[in-house]
Amino acid sequence: MIMLFNIVYQFGDALSFLLLSAIGLAVIFGMMKIINLAHGEFITVGAYGTVVSAKAFNLPLPIAMAFGVIITIIFGLILEKLIIRHLYGRPLDSVVATWGISLIVSQSFLVIFGPSLEGLQTPLGNFKLGDYSYSEYRIFLIFFAFILLGLLYILFMKTSFGTLARATIEKPEIASSMGVNISNVYSVTFAIGAGLAGITGALYAPTMTVVPSIGQAFIVSAFITVVTAGASPFIGLIPAASFLSAVQTSVTFYYKATIGIIALLFSVILIIRFLPKGFSGLITKEK
């Protein structure tokens, strides 16, 4: 029983990490087709925004997190206006540009804040089952990841803004000729993606050592989850992340963590080989 709970907990923890890593990238790469190698640095900005504001102004954690998210949104909006908007429809150029942004941002954090920040305490408490101790905050993250994805699905699939965003991304010229201010739609959509990455950074800031390269911990998970999710990221994200974390958790359980990561990456290769349209392709074909 305890063993089962232990596995479910590990699975949920891995799942929420994949989902939260990927959620902002699902908008920026999954929807807008910008290969954003600076996604990890958006998460970094969210984490630093949270920790620095919590320390500097002695803010309670939820408010510091909100502050971190707002800073990431502003950062995303500025980047979109200056650089990204010139790269729509130029995926390869976006790789080079966002990689450059990523280097500049992480090095700037190193110069400004030094090699690491004094960390925050993980909120909420721990509880014990048998010999194992579990973090309540990590359980909260699992639920939060699902709620966030649900809200994102509603925003893009059910609201008028979501309709305009999907129309603009599919056929920008036609959307414009129907009266859509496409440059605003792009900015807002990109800012939503940046804000989501900021949320990820803010949420994980109290659980990790905040260093300038903290974003690197997320970027691989983010890309493999979005790629295996397929063309409709909001439909494919949960099945993709569930599958990947099931592979990782079960292999880690029987062998060890490094083998778990290898199994995870290997299964991604298999998915891309046999399900080139990802999990969402599988679902929409069945419908």
Added chain:
Amino acid sequence: MKKDVLLKIENVNSGYGSTTVINNFSFSLNKSQILCITGRNGMGKTTLIKTIIGLIALRSGSIIFKNEDISKLNSSSRSIKGIGYVPQGREIFSSLTVEQNILMPVFTRKAFKYGVKNKLRDIYNLFPVLEEKKNNNGSSLSGGQQQQLAIARALIFNPEIIILDEPSEGIQPSIVSFIGETLKKLSNSFDTAFLVVEQNIAFISQLKSDCILVNKGSNVKTLTASQLSSVEKARELLSLESH
């Protein structure tokens, strides 16, 4: 009785890169008038339309809509002024449902939230097949249904003019004539003007409208509705290949 001029194109020049496609093109269109533009492929009909709606930059000349020069506005502002567009190949948003496709232009117009339910009702009465399929994806429709959807998407915001690019292309004849009757009905009962680029002579003749013949990007001549009243006469005068 003097008719109200709705759209006036004067000495318009435009093109792509260093190539000029449209040369000193002029014409005008009155309120609730239907006007056809025809000519062989590659003569610049689509370029002309895209210049009017703002997807291709104007090089010189003017585009006057409701007594205002709109040639400096971008395409979304021109659409907001009251220009509807039904593009060649329909260009339905495949990731949106049928109803989202229809309502999409309303979502960008803050002033037009009222009365949209009634307008949608009117549109579904006009095109019942769209109501049946309103929750399907746009990509699941047949060509004729997509054409009706593209027209519905233009009608939803009550534009004064709707510009259609080859509406009969790739559509079965019964639907083509249904669309022709619908356009005539709309211009009579709702005062909507239509500018129709078309190569299908039976369709042009059915619309009972004047028709501009385009050759190499220039306005060659305008034929009147009475000259085009029979398909045979129209075919001879417009000297196009038959379909």
